[in-house]
Amino acid sequence: MQKEMIIVLDFGGQYNQLIARRVRECNVYAEVHPYTLDLEKIKAMNPKGIIFTGGPNSVYDPSSPIYDKAIFDIGVPILGICYGSQLVAHLLDGKVETAPVSEYGYTETTVDRSSILFKDVEEKTITWMSHTDYISEVPEGFVRTAYTDVCPIAAMECPERKFYATQFHPEVMHTKEGQKMLRNFVYDVCGCKGDWQMGSFVEETIKSIREKVGDGKVLCALSGGVDSSVAAVLLSKAIGKQLTCVFVDHGLLRKNEGDEVEAVFGPEGPYELNFIRVNAQQRYYDKLKGVTEPEEKRKIIGEEFIRVFEEEAKKIGSVDFLVQGTIYPDVIESGLGKSAVIKSHHNVGGLPDVVDFKEIIEPLRMLFKDEVRKAGLELGIPEYLVYRQPFPGPGLGIRIIGEVTEEKVRIVQDADAIYREEIAKAGLDKGLGQYFAGLTNMRSVGVMGDFRTYDYAVALRAVNTSDFMTAECAEIPYEVLFKVTSRIINEVKGVNRVMYDLTSKPPGTIEFE
Numbered sequence: 001m002q003k004e005m006i007i008v009l010d011f012g013g014q015y016n017q018l019i020a021r022r023v024r025e026c027n028v029y030a031e032v033h034p035y036t037l038d039l040e041k042i043k044a045m046n047p048k049g050i051i052f053t054g055g056p057n058s059v060y061d062p063s064s065p066i067y068d069k070a071i072f073d074i075g076v077p078i079l080g081i082c083y084g085s086q087l088v089a090h091l092l093d094g095k096v097e098t099a100p101v102s103e104y105g106y107t108e109t110t111v112d113r114s115s116i117l118f119k120d121v122e123e124k125t126i127t128w129m130s131h132t133d134y135i136s137e138v139p140e141g142f143v144r145t146a147y148t149d150v151c152p153i154a155a156m157e158c159p160e161r162k163f164y165a166t167q168f169h170p171e172v173m174h175t176k177e178g179q180k181m182l183r184n185f186v187y188d189v190c191g192c193k194g195d196w197q198m199g200s201f202v203e204e205t206i207k208s209i210r211e212k213v214g215d216g217k218v219l220c221a222l223s224g225g226v227d228s229s230v231a232a233v234l235l236s237k238a239i240g241k242q243l244t245c246v247f248v249d250h251g252l253l254r255k256n257e258g259d260e261v262e263a264v265f266g267p268e269g270p271y272e273l274n275f276i277r278v279n280a281q282q283r284y285y286d287k288l289k290g291v292t293e294p295e296e297k298r299k300i301i302g303e304e305f306i307r308v309f310e311e312e313a314k315k316i317g318s319v320d321f322l323v324q325g326t327i328y329p330d331v332i333e334s335g336l337g338k339s340a341v342i343k344s345h346h347n348v349g350g351l352p353d354v355v356d357f358k359e360i361i362e363p364l365r366m367l368f369k370d371e372v373r374k375a376g377l378e379l380g381i382p383e384y385l386v387y388r389q390p391f392p393g394p395g396l397g398i399r400i401i402g403e404v405t406e407e408k409v410r411i412v413q414d415a416d417a418i419y420r421e422e423i424a425k426a427g428l429d430k431g432l433g434q435y436f437a438g439l440t441n442m443r444s445v446g447v448m449g450d451f452r453t454y455d456y457a458v459a460l461r462a463v464n465t466s467d468f469m470t471a472e473c474a475e476i477p478y479e480v481l482f483k484v485t486s487r488i489i490n491e492v493k494g495v496n497r498v499m500y501d502l503t504s505k506p507p508g509t510i511e512f513e
């Protein structure tokens with residue numbers, strides 16, 4: 001696989017994953033590891049460079065995370081960012097103290113353009129600061145290479161030993177030329193050539209899957225979402241009919257989605273694999289009858305999925321490998337013991353227990369979401385599938401407030417399809433984080449023609465978000481909302497009102513649940 005690698009040592013900063021992503025955007029592979037990673041392990045990984053991340057602590061506090069000073073003697077270039085920069089100063093006997101004035105946000109920064117790190121960067125550039133401590137004296141052998149009005153040492157370096165440090169965050173977009181600085185570090189300081197290319201990842205993964213699987217049997221739970229689709233196509237390219245994909249249609253998918261998944265992965269589609277579509281719609285509607293509480297609905301839908309899958313797995317008999325669509329953020333978060341952050345309800349839990357298999361294959365476990373998408377395009381998966389919006393595992397079951405019935409599913413499917421169509425027509429689809437229609441449990445009086453109606457209210461939701469942990473309501477032009485409203489009311493039987501949800505997250509959630 002790739003030969004070059006940058007290790008991102010995580011000291012608890014909120015942008016740790018972002019640093020790795022930005023490095024990978026330079027076509028250099030980067031892995032995030034906790035700061036507790038043993039120095040011997042680091043050496044064995046043979047990194048081209050190491051980046052210390054930011055973090056919320058103060059280096060002079062004895063309980064703060066630090067690293068063995070011996071890391072500076074292994075001959076590997078180091079870049080310290082924010083807390084990481086202070087750590088470099090602290091460990092090498094410079095001075096770090098509380099800054100008289102904290103800096104936060106966009107900051108004009110003057111850089112020394114003769115530094116390799118600032119090659120092609122404007123002398124006066126905008127950086128993103130977020131700190132209360134600062135470096136007040138550089139360690140011996142270091143020189144200052146940037147400053148701001150209130151931060152005398154915004155960057156420093158010891159080029160002979162290839163140690164660099166920035167008080168600001170080059171990895172965030174707000175640092176105007178941050179990506180250039182990271183590129184300078186990995187190419188010009190660490191000497192990387194850029195061998196992290198999605199094409200070769202796909203090729204090499206296919207090869208290694210073939211070697212691993214041999215003539216074994218592989219089972220994959222396919223949801224039609226991005227991760228499981230890309231995993232399934234990778235496996236199918238590697239081992240063809242040795243792969244069986246089970247797709248459970250729980251009747252809570254978006255309009256026509258079940259058929260779309262079947263068209264791509266089924267016998268008429270372009271891929272060689274065994275595809276089993278389980279039409280379990282009625283089973284789910286029966287189980288959900290009379291259930292109104294959202295968590296209970298989630299539990300029922302999740303459990304029923306396990307039961308259906310179990311029945312199919314039994315029919316198939318014992319398999320050698322089970323495929324899971326785990327991606328890198330899940331790996332990092334669980335590796336750092338932060339698994340509580342991952343919304344457990346977002347993953348289909350318990351699957352491995354009900355399938356008789358020997359080993360799990362996770363072909364995407366080293367990829368970020370945007371890289372999964374790139375791999376998908378590389379594999380020739382249609383764009384509409386690759387850029388699919390997030391969709392909850394329990395599907396429309398949680399976008400229908402109150403009891404789920406077949407009729408309500410039909411209403412929300414139709415309304416959602418109209419909404420998505422109009423958003424795309426208006427050219428807004430690519431710019432939005434997520435948008436969909438939900439069904440309130442409210443019925444109210446209306447008048448259509450000369451008749452009184454007593455029908456449901458549909459809620460439209462659209463948010464902007466980068467991480468799905470927080471979100472803001474998106475401003476959809478009124479004319480688009482009017483058009484959607486009038487189409488839904490005219491075309492979807494059972495609806496006489498349409499509302500637009502203005503709530504952000506927090507305090508709301510993205511889903512209309």
Ligand code: XMP
Binds near residue numbers: 345391392394
């Ligand atoms: P909330 O509603 O918690 O959602 O703000 C955050 C993001 O997660 C998606 N979501 C899910 N994704 N299975 C998933 O795969 C689920 O059960 C699930 N519930 C919510 C939601 O659509 C949003 O993008």
